[in-house]
């Protein structure tokens with residue numbers, strides 16, 4: 001059985017890149033057959049390719065030309081959460097020291113050991129915005145190579161447990177603040193992969209989202 005390197009809670013991105021502390025990372029290709037399905041030449045910045053049967057369900061990293069792969073950190077496993085309110089989603093602008101620096105993005109974070117995606121979504125939203133969410137649903141995955149980092153991000157959506165809640169900026173060192181944005185009036189600059197999805201027609205409000213984006 002394959003063991004997948006997991007990021008321990010509390011380890012900063014800088015620490016995570018310290019190869020001395022890198023977790024053992026053995027990934028069997030058979031566990032991720034999709035990773036070996038498409039081999040493409042690297043393209044700039046966002047390295048993705050879509051499966052023909054699905055525009056958004058899965059994006060496959062196209063085996064970019066990474067030097068010294070064994071010295072590189074393992075893929076980051078994370079979640080991003082579309083919190084839906086009226087026709088709006090919650091976005092915050094990241095501060096410059098962090099991943100996705102200076103761009104608007106979703107409440108997001110990394111999966112902790114033993115966590116489900118839904119638990120991770122609820123925890124990250126609470127930690128970053130103070131909001132409690134309900135109706136948490138899986139939407140799609142985004143497997144990409146962005147700025148020399150392999151991101152395996154699962155996107156979910158949710159509603160506010162109490163629609164009268166207002167977001168708080170719980171981590172002001174990481175984020176400038178949270179605002180609701182209409183899908184037709186999104187802020188700039190937006191985190192590249194998220195922008196690519198939304199500008200490309202991904203609609204987190206769509207009903208029966210999961211079925212529509214299923215593979216095969």
Ligand SMILES: Nc1nc2c([nH]c(=O)n2[C@H]2C[C@H](O)[C@@H](COP(=O)(O)OP(=O)(O)OP(=O)(O)O)O2)c(=O)[nH]1
Pocket residue numbers: 010076078079080094098099100104105106107108109110111142151153191193194
């Ligand atoms: N912040 C943010 N990150 C996103 C989005 N889309 C997306 O793929 N990501 C990726 C970038 C990161 O690899 C990961 C989330 O990381 P993060 O930097 O926000 O995580 P964090 O520090 O808040 O959480 P943690 O590491 O303490 O768990 O998700 C998005 O819309 N916003």
